[in-house]
Amino acid sequence: MRISLSHGVGHAAAPNAASHPDQTVLSSAAFLALLRTRLGLTGPDAASPQRTAQFRALMATVGHPWYRNSFALDPWNTARTVLNLRDDAIAAGWTHDSSAASADSAAAQPRLAALAAIEDLVTVGSPRQARATLAPGPADHLRDVLDHLRRLVDGGHTASWPLGIERVDVADARDDLPPLWRTLLDLLADCGVDISWTEEAPFALADLTVSRGRDEWSTAESAARFLATAPDPSAVVIIAGDDTAVLDQQLRRRGLPTVGAAPTTAADPAAQLLPLFLTALIPPLDVHRIAELLALRITTDAEAAAGTQPTATRSVGLVPSAARSALLHALGQEAGISSDPESAWVRALDDLRTAAEAPLTSDPTETVPLVASATVPDPRAQSAWAIAQTLDEFLRADPVRVTDAGVHLDRLVTAVDWLGDRLRRLGGARPSRYLTAAAAHVSSFLQTIDLVGTDTLVVRELVDIVDACAPAATAAAAPAEAAPWTVVTAPSQVPEGADTVLWWSAHNSGASARELWDPHEVAALAAAGATITPAAQHERLAQAADLRGLSRATHVYAFHAETVGGEERHLHPALVHLAGRFAKTRTDLFGEAAHAVDDVLSSPALAHPVPAQTQGQTWSLRDQSQDVSVIPQQIPAPPTRVSRSLSGDFTHLLPERLSFTQIDRLLRDPLSWTLRYGLNLSAGLGALVPTDNRMLGLLVHAVVEHLVVSGAADDGAVPTRSDIQEVFDRFVPRFASELLLPGSRARLESVRTTTLDSLTELFRTLASRGLHVTGAETEFHSEITLDIAGVPLTIGLTGFRDLDAQLPDGRPAVIDLKWTYSPRTYREAVNEGEAVQLSIYSQALDRLDTAPLTAYYMLKQGVFVSADQDLDRESRVPGDPAHLWPRIQRSVQQTLTQIARGTFDAPAADTYLATDTGVGHEKKPFNDALAALREAAQADGRLLIQEKQQYSDVTGLYGLLGDYS
Numbered sequence: 001m002r003i004s005l006s007h008g009v010g011h012a013a014a015p016n017a018a019s020h021p022d023q024t025v026l027s028s029a030a031f032l033a034l035l036r037t038r039l040g041l042t043g044p045d046a047a048s049p050q051r052t053a054q055f056r057a058l059m060a061t062v063g064h065p066w067y068r069n070s071f072a073l074d075p076w077n078t079a080r081t082v083l084n085l086r087d088d089a090i091a092a093g094w095t096h097d098s099s100a101a102s103a104d105s106a107a108a109q110p111r112l113a114a115l116a117a118i119e120d121l122v123t124v125g126s127p128r129q130a131r132a133t134l135a136p137g138p139a140d141h142l143r144d145v146l147d148h149l150r151r152l153v154d155g156g157h158t159a160s161w162p163l164g165i166e167r168v169d170v171a172d173a174r175d176d177l178p179p180l181w182r183t184l185l186d187l188l189a190d191c192g193v194d195i196s197w198t199e200e201a202p203f204a205l206a207d208l209t210v211s212r213g214r215d216e217w218s219t220a221e222s223a224a225r226f227l228a229t230a231p232d233p234s235a236v237v238i239i240a241g242d243d244t245a246v247l248d249q250q251l252r253r254r255g256l257p258t259v260g261a262a263p264t265t266a267a268d269p270a271a272q273l274l275p276l277f278l279t280a281l282i283p284p285l286d287v288h289r290i291a292e293l294l295a296l297r298i299t300t301d302a303e304a305a306a307g308t309q310p311t312a313t314r315s316v317g318l319v320p321s322a323a324r325s326a327l328l329h330a331l332g333q334e335a336g337i338s339s340d341p342e343s344a345w346v347r348a349l350d351d352l353r354t355a356a357e358a359p360l361t362s363d364p365t366e367t368v369p370l371v372a373s374a375t376v377p378d379p380r381a382q383s384a385w386a387i388a389q390t391l392d393e394f395l396r397a398d399p400v401r402v403t404d405a406g407v408h409l410d411r412l413v414t415a416v417d418w419l420g421d422r423l424r425r426l427g428g429a430r431p432s433r434y435l436t437a438a439a440a441h442v443s444s445f446l447q448t449i450d451l452v453g454t455d456t457l458v459v460r461e462l463v464d465i466v467d468a469c470a471p472a473a474t475a476a477a478a479p480a481e482a483a484p485w486t487v488v489t490a491p492s493q494v495p496e497g498a499d500t501v502l503w504w505s506a507h508n509s510g511a512s513a514r515e516l517w518d519p520h521e522v523a524a525l526a527a528a529g530a531t532i533t534p535a536a537q538h539e540r541l542a543q544a545a546d547l548r549g550l551s552r553a554t555h556v557y558a559f560h561a562e563t564v565g566g567e568e569r570h571l572h573p574a575l576v577h578l579a580g581r582f583a584k585t586r587t588d589l590f591g592e593a594a595h596a597v598d599d600v601l602s603s604p605a606l607a608h609p610v611p612a613q614t615q616g617q618t619w620s621l622r623d624q625s626q627d628v629s630v631i632p633q634q635i636p637a638p639p640t641r642v643s644r645s646l647s648g649d650f651t652h653l654l655p656e657r658l659s660f661t662q663i664d665r666l667l668r669d670p671l672s673w674t675l676r677y678g679l680n681l682s683a684g685l686g687a688l689v690p691t692d693n694r695m696l697g698l699l700v701h702a703v704v705e706h707l708v709v710s711g712a713a714d715d716g717a718v719p720t721r722s723d724i725q726e727v728f729d730r731f732v733p734r735f736a737s738e739l740l741l742p743g744s745r746a747r748l749e750s751v752r753t754t755t756l757d758s759l760t761e762l763f764r765t766l767a768s769r770g771l772h773v774t775g776a777e778t779e780f781h782s783e784i785t786l787d788i789a790g791v792p793l794t795i796g797l798t799g800f801r802d803l804d805a806q807l808p809d810g811r812p813a814v815i816d817l818k819w820t821y822s823p824r825t826y827r828e829a830v831n832e833g834e835a836v837q838l839s840i841y842s843q844a845l846d847r848l849d850t851a852p853l854t855a856y857y858m859l860k861q862g863v864f865v866s867a868d869q870d871l872d873r874e875s876r877v878p879g880d881p882a883h884l885w886p887r888i889q890r891s892v893q894q895t896l897t898q899i900a901r902g903t904f905d906a907p908a909a910d911t912y913l914a915t916d917t918g919v920g921h922e923k924k925p926f927n928d929a930l931a932a933l934r935e936a937a938q939a940d941g942r943l944l945i946q947e948k949q950q951y952s953d954v955t956g957l958y959g960l961l962g963d964y965s
Helices: 028-038 048-062 065-073 075-091 103-107 110-119 138-154 179-190 216-228 245-253 269-281 287-295 321-333 344-357 379-397 409-427 433-452 459-469 519-527 535-551 573-585 597-601 660-668 670-678 692-709 721-735 745-768 824-831 836-843 881-900 907-914 924-939
Strands: 002-006 023-027 167-170 194-197 207-215 236-240 297-301 313-317 406-408 486-488 500-504 555-564 618-621 624-627 772-788 791-806 812-818 853-858 863-866
Touching: 002 028, 023 028, 028 138, 048 065, 048 075, 048 110, 048 433, 048 459, 065 075, 065 110, 075 110, 075 138, 075 459, 110 519, 138 179, 167 179, 179 194, 207 216, 207 573, 216 245, 216 500, 216 555, 216 618, 216 624, 269 287, 269 379, 269 409, 269 433, 269 459, 287 321, 297 409, 297 433, 321 344, 321 379, 344 379, 379 409, 406 409, 406 459, 409 433, 433 459, 535 573, 555 573, 573 597, 660 670, 660 836, 660 881, 670 881, 692 721, 692 745, 692 772, 692 791, 692 812, 721 745, 745 772, 772 836, 772 881, 791 836, 812 836, 824 853, 824 863, 836 853, 836 881, 907 924
Parallel strands: 002 023, 002 167, 167 194, 207 555, 236 486, 236 500, 500 555, 812 853
Antiparallel strands: 297 313, 618 624, 772 791, 791 812, 853 863
């Protein structure tokens, strides 16, 4: 075997089979792996997180003063940093010997003294070996190979242990190599391997072209045109310097194979699973993270016939559908997890258990019921219950313990182990790439936690370990496809004899080596027999390898986007050096005088900007050209009208029952009502978890209901502040657990104080007005008959009233509680006689002979908004909202008739478009136009409520946010 060794190459470069069929081009890392195999030194290697965990345990045992304080605050990152120092010292030739004289000079340096103290406990070996305390890294492998080669040479056994390597051609200069690599090559020479130091290859570059574009889109189009017009695509080598997603789009448009290079900073979806799982489980619980976990979908291969490969993927839930739906609906009702038997979470679990215990009434594989009554439970319901029960144990029944010492790992490890088993079951015999990667992350985490050697970890360190075990691996947007050209990922990998090189994303990666040691430490290490290679020398090796690769080609075309993702990009240093060298060799183009490299790069001999490549109907670059069609810029036009009219019978969309929420949406936006209730279009369940005002409103509503039901606020009683606070504190974990998260204490105290003051004022004012509370969250059912297109239709009117009360004369009262930052909306509704909710609740009392007292109570402000001046002294309303019902009924009747006939109006959205008003920027033209619509409705005996489009969940669908697609 003949080896071409290049120390600065990051990966093995592909050989040119035509010119060197027996030669393999290897990087230093690949060459070291080959030598380990030939010497019988290979074994299972530990990943970086496991080595860091082992070194952390050693550092905890030693407790050296130099790192003690840092280790106490951030043990994981401290261990990772010190391990990096240790590996760099080993790679430089450091061998700790406490009895050696050089140890005194090393001990004078605190960092070296700490390394020496830790190294006393290091026994390098596989984690499976009982005696091993640290798994080997690349530096240990290099030292191991050197030791074995020395023993072969010193013992005269080189002839009896052939390495199978005939010759090694070293591309780097000997003096540029790290000292240990020089020693390694000398030992190989002693073993009979022919070591050849390659002289600098002749400069083969005949043409250099630099195409700079404003952005990656125009640059990718130019590069794709170049490939499409290449006379011999098999002679092209593509350097994928970065993500090729945009280039692949342009190649696919032209029917060319995609490159499929992954971005260097891409986030792998599989790397998000383990962090999400742990953050959902570790108290204090974040219900939004739990909802994300429950709603998580996992990509797996679709089922295929036996003996065939799957050709498609499918999405499955980490949590079965039945359990996912039940638990997410529970969190949508109550934003917390509680052991209260009345809580939505516990009720959902009870429903799942009941379904699992019920006998199977139909075969899951058939659509018809079973002929005979089955006694076997539904396996799908049992699976849903089992997984829901397990998650409930991790979240509520037996959760992960968190104390002042940190997170206790016993229960956490059990939960992660369950996650790994669940992923394996989902993957089956043929797991997808996602499942394989996610399962590997789980396995790595469990191994790392086992090696850490502690019972507790602080949350910050746990997050660091998860990040190390679940790295954001890259994944290409489009897969690589078979192509006539050759694809490499770095200039150093360009093979011998390359004709044409297309360098995509010829920009600087920004990564550079940094110095780890100060001069005193370098001197101390030298005294101990270690020679530190400066960072500049590592950079020089990498730059030399890149230049060698580019110099092999005859023609180099570099495509560079000056801006990518809004960030400015600079040319790759190797391209800059190549341009300078090219100018010196091409005196016919640049003359004998020296030129600044910027002048060379901007010279017409090199520079071919992307915008200048298209002239009229022709694109050209060097000797390649293509006819192109200039397409006029297409700017999507905004819609002129959102409302829709369709022909046909749409009576199937009519509701069987209506609530206030439905009626309110009908009177604001009939098209929105059709989408939500007629077509059942809604946001995902994970987005329905209450937060902010809605969450706080549900919490305080529940407090009020409990005070009334328990008798603390019944029959005119006014609950004490201690009674209110006791119920509030008990309900926060169930209805508003978000208030218990770190950093929320001030908000919790503010909400608690506001609630105590507001509810005290609520019940005191009701008592002084003579109102006796008779019910809370009272469910009502009534019926209304509407004339829909000339056909009578009876529809149920359902809902819940927040507070029912009674005046001393027996007159009923309805109080609706609101938690809002803007009470003016409700004040205007009452003042203008458009308090729809109060009117509907009055209608549902079935006391048509008596007009009830109705009022809103603003929980945050602690004030009533009502037509009753005894409750609301600021009221200037002459009548009660109950008179509004005929207008509401007429409006609902007409709107449903239009829907049944295929007319779906969106009056507010149409007004935004007609007045060219942006959402959130409503001014006089918009307000005047909408006021005219409301006046026309009022003249017709109907009611039109203004829709605040910025709060609507269909504003984006309407195209009011600027996306007209």
